[in-house]
Amino acid sequence: MVRKHRFSARLGISLSLAFLFSACAVVPVPIALQTVSPSTTQQTVQPTLSPTLAPSPSPTLSVVPSATPSVLPTEAPFDYERLKGMTLGFTYSLPHSMWLCEGGRCDPRGLLLTLIQELAPEILRYELYWNWAQDDGPNSLKLDYNLEWQLRYAAQAGIKKVILCLGRKVPHWPEYHIPPWVAKLSEEEQKRYLLAYIEMVVKAYASDTRISHWQLENELYYADGSTFGIGKPFSDQEAFFAQQAEIIRKYDKLNRSIIATVSGDKGDFIKTAKSANILGFTFFSISYDNGGYVEHTYGTPKSDYGTAGMFRAKLAESGLESWDIEHQAETWARESLRDISLEEASKSMNPNRVKRDLTFVMDAGVTTGIFWGAEQWKDLERRGDSSMLNFMKKIFAAAK
Numbered sequence: 001m002v003r004k005h006r007f008s009a010r011l012g013i014s015l016s017l018a019f020l021f022s023a024c025a026v027v028p029v030p031i032a033l034q035t036v037s038p039s040t041t042q043q044t045v046q047p048t049l050s051p052t053l054a055p056s057p058s059p060t061l062s063v064v065p066s067a068t069p070s071v072l073p074t075e076a077p078f079d080y081e082r083l084k085g086m087t088l089g090f091t092y093s094l095p096h097s098m099w100l101c102e103g104g105r106c107d108p109r110g111l112l113l114t115l116i117q118e119l120a121p122e123i124l125r126y127e128l129y130w131n132w133a134q135d136d137g138p139n140s141l142k143l144d145y146n147l148e149w150q151l152r153y154a155a156q157a158g159i160k161k162v163i164l165c166l167g168r169k170v171p172h173w174p175e176y177h178i179p180p181w182v183a184k185l186s187e188e189e190q191k192r193y194l195l196a197y198i199e200m201v202v203k204a205y206a207s208d209t210r211i212s213h214w215q216l217e218n219e220l221y222y223a224d225g226s227t228f229g230i231g232k233p234f235s236d237q238e239a240f241f242a243q244q245a246e247i248i249r250k251y252d253k254l255n256r257s258i259i260a261t262v263s264g265d266k267g268d269f270i271k272t273a274k275s276a277n278i279l280g281f282t283f284f285s286i287s288y289d290n291g292g293y294v295e296h297t298y299g300t301p302k303s304d305y306g307t308a309g310m311f312r313a314k315l316a317e318s319g320l321e322s323w324d325i326e327h328q329a330e331t332w333a334r335e336s337l338r339d340i341s342l343e344e345a346s347k348s349m350n351p352n353r354v355k356r357d358l359t360f361v362m363d364a365g366v367t368t369g370i371f372w373g374a375e376q377w378k379d380l381e382r383r384g385d386s387s388m389l390n391f392m393k394k395i396f397a398a399a400k
Contacts, residue, residue: 102338259323281322
């Protein structure tokens, strides 16, 4: 979706090669997968994120951007009792946390552990980045540094629901996290290696109860035909997604549900739902495009989301259970999330916005909500503003 990311001009991550490689444990590749190796010799590449690039503005925005977002009431009404029927959690990204923690601001692992301890979520959403897991070629799978410790933290806290995002397009800019050695190959070769990678990951966790759900890819289809991120869907993306899902179901001994995700205000809900068990939608009510904030409004038939009743009907058309998989609770920074002032941060995200947006989601009949922005709540607290973190603690506590 045009609004998000969240990582736009803020992915300037400089990573230490020695630190990354020394921490990466290698999972041997099953002999059957050795056959996917190309005949040419692969070069070793460092595990790094793609360059920082700002998302392109949407050509279909119906709202005129403004320099300042609309100011919400000082104290928006909210019924905390309604949260008792909700399952709440948050998304955690290792690369994003490493970037946010640069310069000694925090420790990425400690950040996750603290968030788990303070919020006690019922569900977590983790991301496995292909360009980190197979940074040096197809014949190994690096999981210890990239995922294992996150699963341990969740298990130690007794969290029974953990979503693992898997594929070439997973959350955080630039969305398409493709190893450099794959990016230069033909589409057919890329698909072959991607299927082999998914097979390897699923086999590694085939009977591991620490993972409860798979999320396959992220926001692949937009109703207006546009795309988001540095990359594009495959020419036969819908059919290929079905192949990916088939690989998961073939090797997953626990028969876990597959989640497919859609942009809540402009995604193709019907196409996204095919081959999946759960539909996850993203909900972002504000973004920054074309030099100003853009409110993605709702509450009327002509708004981005429509009324709650209309949104509920839209979700029902998919025929699947629907989750609020990525609910905006993070500041939308014009430039860098790390450097934004506390005053500016509160303009685009604050407790009142969360109250209003979450009320809409609950009115639409959704009972699972996973927040986006948890890492920033701790960073704001470290810098002297604990309002978002304290509010989110109250939200999570009310859902128990």
